[in-house]
Structures are given as C-alpha cells and as structure tokens.
Amino acid sequence: MAGRGLLETGKLYIHAVRRAGRDGLSMRLRLFGMLLLFLNAILMGFLLILFLTGTFHSGMQATRELLENELSYRAQNVYRSFGDISVQGVTLAGELSQSLERHLAERGAVPAGLGEDPALLEELLGEELARLSGALEKARSSGVFLILDATVNPELEGAEHSRAGLYLKNMEPNIVSNTAANLRYMVGPMAVARERGLYTLPQWRMEFDVSDGEYYTVPMERAEECRDLPISRLYHWSRSTSLPGSGERVMLLSVPLRASDGTVMGVCGFEVSQMLFKLSYAPDNSQYEYLFCMLAPLEQGRLAAEGALFAGSYAVYPTDMTEEPLEVQPDSHAVNTYRQADAAPYVGLHREVVLYPSDSAYEGEEWVLALLMPEHALAEKLAGRNWSLMVGLGILLLCSMAVAAFISHRYVRPVMAAFRQIKAGGQGAKTHIPEIDDLIEFLSTQDEAPDPLPGQSALYQEFVKNIDTLSAAERAVFDLYMRGHTAREIAEILCLSINTIKTHNRRIYMKLNVTSRKELMVYIQMMEEAKDAYVQGKI
Incomplete structure (x- = not known):
C-alpha cells in the first residue's frame, strides 16, 4: 500500500511539473522542492565532511598502513633468517677450514699446495660431505656448497674457470629436520655420490664453472685484500643468479675458507633459492x-x-x-x-x-x-572502494527524495482535501494546521454572508450622512446635480453666475469628501440604485 501511495505521489509530481509553466508550482511541489533542497543540503554537508576528512583518500592511506605493517613484519623475518644463515655459514667455514687443514697435514700437504695433488681433492671432498649435509639439514636453506681453489683436471681446456667442490640441494627447503631432509647431489665427484648413496640431479656437474661466478670470485678477492678482517666480516651475499645447467634463481652466501697461515683455500656457504624465498x-x-x-x-x-x-x-x-x-x-x-x-x-x-x-x-x-603490486591493480581496488561509497551516497539521495515526497504528500493531503470540500460547497474538515484552518473558516463565513448592497457601503453611508451638512444653497445645487443637470444648466436655473456655482461645487466636494464631479456622480448613481432597490423590496 505504501509503495502504491508513493507511485501515485510521483505521478502527481510529474503532472504538476508539466502544469508548472502554465499555472505555476503547486503547494505540494513547492513543499517537495523545499524538503529536497534541505535534505540535499544535509547530504552535501556530509560529502564535504568526507572530503575534508580525507575519506575518499583513506583507501590510499589504508593501503600504505597495510603495506607498512606487512613490510615491517617481512623485513624483520628476512633480517633474522638471513642473519641466522650468515652465522651458520661463518660457523661452517671455520669448521671446514680447520678440517681441511688437518686432513692436508695428515697427508703431508699444506693449504698453499692444495691444487698440486688433484687426486687428493676427491678424498678431501668425500671426507667433508657429511659435514655439509649435516649443516644443510640444520639450516633454513635450500642448498649448501664447498668450492676449493683447485681443479681435478688442470690440463683440460677451460680449467682456469673450473673448481672442484660439492653442492647439495635440499628438495624440501621449508622443512628443517635432522631426519626428513630430502638431499640431492648437484656438483661433485660421482664416486663420492655413489659411495654415500646420494641421488644426483639431472643438472649434475663434475665441477663448478666460476667464469661468471660472483659468489666465488668476489669473496676470494676480498679475502686476499682484507687479510686483517676475520671471516665473520668477509662473508658475502651474491645477487640472485642462475647456476650453469639450472634455470632457478638463487642467492648464495659465500664465506672464505682461510687457513691458519692466511691462505684462502676456497669458499663455502648456503643457498637461498627462489622457491624457498x-x-x-x-x-x-x-x-x-x-x-x-x-x-x-x-x-x-x-x-x-x-x-x-x-x-x-x-x-x-x-x-x-x-x-x-x-x-x-x-x-x-x-x-x-x-x-x-x-x-x-x-x-x-x-x-x-x-x-x-x-x-x-x-x-x-x-x-x-x-x-609491490601493479599500479593498475591498486587503482582498480581503490576505484571499486570509492564506487561502493558513491553507490551508497546515491542510494541515500534516492531515499531522501522518497522521504521528501512522502512528507510533502502527507502534509499537503489534508489541506487539499479541505479545499476540495470547500469547492464542493461543504464546510471543510479540520487540517490541524492553524493558519489553514483559519483561512478555511474565513472563507466559509464569507460564503454564508449575503452579497453586500451599495447602500451598505461604509463610504456611501458616510457620503449620505454628510449631505445633511450642506447649506440651503449648496443643497439646491446638489439636488439639481441629482436630477442630471450640468453646472451651466444649474446656473441658469438658479439665476447664478457660473463662478458662484463653481464655489458651491468646491464646498460640496469638501463636505461630501469627494474630489471631482465624476466621483460625485458615482455616489449619486449609487443613491439612485439604493432607491430602486428599496422600491423593489431588496432592502
């Protein structure tokens, strides 16, 4: 029922707008317009508050706050995790350096002569494999490596860029466990892998190719230059790179292997793969x-x-x-x-x-x-949020229009009903609006009162009363005017000059409170009509 009433009200407004150009705006339409302006003013004020408080830009501020919180959390994790790996790498380098130097001494060799006996390299690597695998199983890392500053086949082409070593990959780097590590053999002598029962990866290589190996050349050179620094200040994180034969991007922590005499025997360290990151x-x-x-x-x-x-x-x-x-x-x-x-x-x-x-x-x-995120993705996200806000404001505007229509219809309806009753000749119902009720009562009393006759006019009554103040001469002139004579005819009838008649006219006008002969004749005509009405029994 309420919906039907609003629909009918809408039709009435449309009809009223069409008639506005011809008959002017109706009271209902005027009231609707005033209410709509008032509600829209409130809505505009609300929008202004939203703009001044930055609500429409709050999406960007909320994005920054979210990113700052997320970035702070992730940065702390990276700092802590990479710091732990760095400490483990330095510890591993110290253990390997001591172990390699001890094994060399047992075989009558010195660190500086590491590359002089290629056959010794495979034995050294085999003895250090367990240490590497143990370190990898305890570290939150995807791989561990050992690169010695020597090659098994120094006579081969490209041997200057080939280095003996070991590289183990953890295929489940997100699991840190002493028993569950899934290790694979990526670089090193095949005999060592077979002896330890390790599975090799398809990209297995005998030795490292360090021709573009920042992870090897940079720490080796820096260790030679900075002999006074401990290895805890010489570890290096490489930029992400793809190892030969592998398409996966990795970052490598490289720590120099320094013997007690200062000889740099190679590097060791851990890998952080793209997958682990x-x-x-x-x-x-x-x-x-x-x-x-x-x-x-x-x-x-x-x-x-x-x-x-x-x-x-x-x-x-x-x-x-x-x-x-x-x-x-x-x-x-x-x-x-x-x-x-x-x-x-x-x-x-x-x-x-x-x-x-x-x-x-x-x-x-x-x-x-x-x-980071693509710029267009953030723009679409914020546009969707602001669009939702604008849709909400649009719905609020429509609701305000509906409220204005309902109030104006509810307010004007009793008034219009009373007017219709008055037009139909009825008394008219009370609207409970004092001003309107007073108007209706006045109109009703006016309809009940008889039409006023000329003799009942206040000015006419005063005119008639003032006739008694005329002198005998003035009254004679006035009576002739009542009979329809002109001023000149009155002068001839009374044997007076025209100037004397004019003097009498001025005094008559003054006493009867008229300004001209034309006005005087109007009152005389009214006296004739009153006389006729009396004769006919209307008074």
Missing part, C-alpha cells in the same frame, strides 16, 4: 591479490631487478618485469611508484634490510625488501 616470505594476498615481495640490491637509489628474488603466488609473479633497474618515485603520504623502462609501473613501499655488520668488507652494499 617464495615459501618463506610470500605476502598476504587476502587484501591485494597482486601483491608480491622483492629482495633486491639498492644501487644509486634504484632497485636492481635483475639481482632480486621474488615471493608471491604464481598468479602475481611479475612476468612483465624486465632486468632494468626500478626507478623510485617516493611519496610520503601515499605509496611509492616504481618505474622501469618498457614495463608497466608498480606501486608499493620498500625498506632497507641489513645483511652485513657495520665493519664488514661489504658494508657499502645495500639491500632492500619491497612490497
């Missing part, structure tokens, strides 16, 4: 589906994408990101923009992650952890 540091995508994490070197204020590791679901992995560095456009109030040549921009935040102590040989190298 993804399993450990993938951000929460419940709020932003395309959010991903990125650990990258910071070079001249730019994020080196080609040396980074990424964490995120497969659906959000940045496949469109090139190897060009990411230029940072900071924004202290919203989120930063990260631009890359020939690639879509990203938005997010980044924070420095300290991988080295302050007195490290690599203290100048900076790393950052970034939380």
Whole structure:
C-alpha cells in the first residue's frame, strides 16, 4: 500500500511539473522542492565532511598502513633468517677450514699446495660431505656448497674457470629436520655420490664453472685484500643468479675458507633459492591479490631487478618485469611508484634490510625488501572502494527524495482535501494546521454572508450622512446635480453666475469628501440604485 501511495505521489509530481509553466508550482511541489533542497543540503554537508576528512583518500592511506605493517613484519623475518644463515655459514667455514687443514697435514700437504695433488681433492671432498649435509639439514636453506681453489683436471681446456667442490640441494627447503631432509647431489665427484648413496640431479656437474661466478670470485678477492678482517666480516651475499645447467634463481652466501697461515683455500656457504624465498616470505594476498615481495640490491637509489628474488603466488609473479633497474618515485603520504623502462609501473613501499655488520668488507652494499603490486591493480581496488561509497551516497539521495515526497504528500493531503470540500460547497474538515484552518473558516463565513448592497457601503453611508451638512444653497445645487443637470444648466436655473456655482461645487466636494464631479456622480448613481432597490423590496 505504501509503495502504491508513493507511485501515485510521483505521478502527481510529474503532472504538476508539466502544469508548472502554465499555472505555476503547486503547494505540494513547492513543499517537495523545499524538503529536497534541505535534505540535499544535509547530504552535501556530509560529502564535504568526507572530503575534508580525507575519506575518499583513506583507501590510499589504508593501503600504505597495510603495506607498512606487512613490510615491517617481512623485513624483520628476512633480517633474522638471513642473519641466522650468515652465522651458520661463518660457523661452517671455520669448521671446514680447520678440517681441511688437518686432513692436508695428515697427508703431508699444506693449504698453499692444495691444487698440486688433484687426486687428493676427491678424498678431501668425500671426507667433508657429511659435514655439509649435516649443516644443510640444520639450516633454513635450500642448498649448501664447498668450492676449493683447485681443479681435478688442470690440463683440460677451460680449467682456469673450473673448481672442484660439492653442492647439495635440499628438495624440501621449508622443512628443517635432522631426519626428513630430502638431499640431492648437484656438483661433485660421482664416486663420492655413489659411495654415500646420494641421488644426483639431472643438472649434475663434475665441477663448478666460476667464469661468471660472483659468489666465488668476489669473496676470494676480498679475502686476499682484507687479510686483517676475520671471516665473520668477509662473508658475502651474491645477487640472485642462475647456476650453469639450472634455470632457478638463487642467492648464495659465500664465506672464505682461510687457513691458519692466511691462505684462502676456497669458499663455502648456503643457498637461498627462489622457491624457498617464495615459501618463506610470500605476502598476504587476502587484501591485494597482486601483491608480491622483492629482495633486491639498492644501487644509486634504484632497485636492481635483475639481482632480486621474488615471493608471491604464481598468479602475481611479475612476468612483465624486465632486468632494468626500478626507478623510485617516493611519496610520503601515499605509496611509492616504481618505474622501469618498457614495463608497466608498480606501486608499493620498500625498506632497507641489513645483511652485513657495520665493519664488514661489504658494508657499502645495500639491500632492500619491497612490497609491490601493479599500479593498475591498486587503482582498480581503490576505484571499486570509492564506487561502493558513491553507490551508497546515491542510494541515500534516492531515499531522501522518497522521504521528501512522502512528507510533502502527507502534509499537503489534508489541506487539499479541505479545499476540495470547500469547492464542493461543504464546510471543510479540520487540517490541524492553524493558519489553514483559519483561512478555511474565513472563507466559509464569507460564503454564508449575503452579497453586500451599495447602500451598505461604509463610504456611501458616510457620503449620505454628510449631505445633511450642506447649506440651503449648496443643497439646491446638489439636488439639481441629482436630477442630471450640468453646472451651466444649474446656473441658469438658479439665476447664478457660473463662478458662484463653481464655489458651491468646491464646498460640496469638501463636505461630501469627494474630489471631482465624476466621483460625485458615482455616489449619486449609487443613491439612485439604493432607491430602486428599496422600491423593489431588496432592502
């Protein structure tokens, strides 16, 4: 019933608008317009408050707060986890250095002559395999390696870039256990793998190819240059790289193997693979589906994408990101923009992650952890949020129009009903609106009263009363006027000059309170009509 009433009210408003140009706006339409303006003023004030308080921009602020919290949590985890791996790497390097030096001494060799007896290398590697596998099983790492500064076949072509060593991979790097580690053999003598019963990977190699091995050349050179620094200040994290024969990106922690006489025998360390990084540091995508994490070197204020590791679901992995560095456009109030040549921009935040102590040989190298997402993804998310807010405001506007229509209809309806009754000749019902009720009562009394006759006019009564104040001469002139004579005819009848008649006229006008002969004749006509009405019995 209420819906039908509103529908009928809407039809009435449409009809009233169509008639407005001809007859003017009806009371109902005027009241509706006033109520609508009032409610819209309230709505506009509400919108202004939303703008001033930054509600429409709160989505960006909320995004920044969420990213800051998530980034803080992830950065602490990276700092703690990579720090633990660094400590384990330094510990492993110390144990390997002592063990290698002891085995060399037992065989009458010295660290400086490590490459002089190629046959000795396989024995040394076989003896250190258990130490490496034990360290890998205890570390939150995807691999462990040992590279000696020597090669088994120094006479082969390319031997200057070939180094003997061991590389073990943990196929379940997210599981840290002494018994459940699923180890695979990736680099090293095949005889060592067979003797220990290890499965080899398809990309197995006899020795390391260090021609492009930053993980080997950089720590070896720095260890030679900084002989006064302990190995705890010489470990190095490489940029992400793909090892020969493997397509997976990895970061390698390399720690020099330094003998007691200062000879650098090689390096050892742990691997953090792309898979392990993804399993450990993938951000929460419940709020932003395309959010991903990125650990990258910071070079001249730019994020080196080609040396980074990424964490995120497969659906959000940045496949469109090139190897060009990411230029940072900071924004202290919203989120930063990260631009890359020939690639879509990203938005997010980044924070420095300290991988080295302050007195490290690599203290100048900076790393950052970034939380990023495609710019268009954030824009669509915020647009959807603001669109929901605008839809809500639109619904509020429609509701205000419906309320205005309902109130105006409810208020005007009794008044219109009373007017219809008056037009039909009835008394009219009470509207309980004092002003309207007074008007209706007045109109009703006016309808009941008889039509006023000329003789009942207040001015006419005063005119008639003032006739008695005329002198005899003035009354004679007045009577002739009543008979229809002109001023000149009256002068001839009374044998008076026209000037005397004019003087009598002025006095008559003054006493009867008229301003001209024309007005005087109007009252005379009214006296004639009153006389006729009396004769006919109307008075």
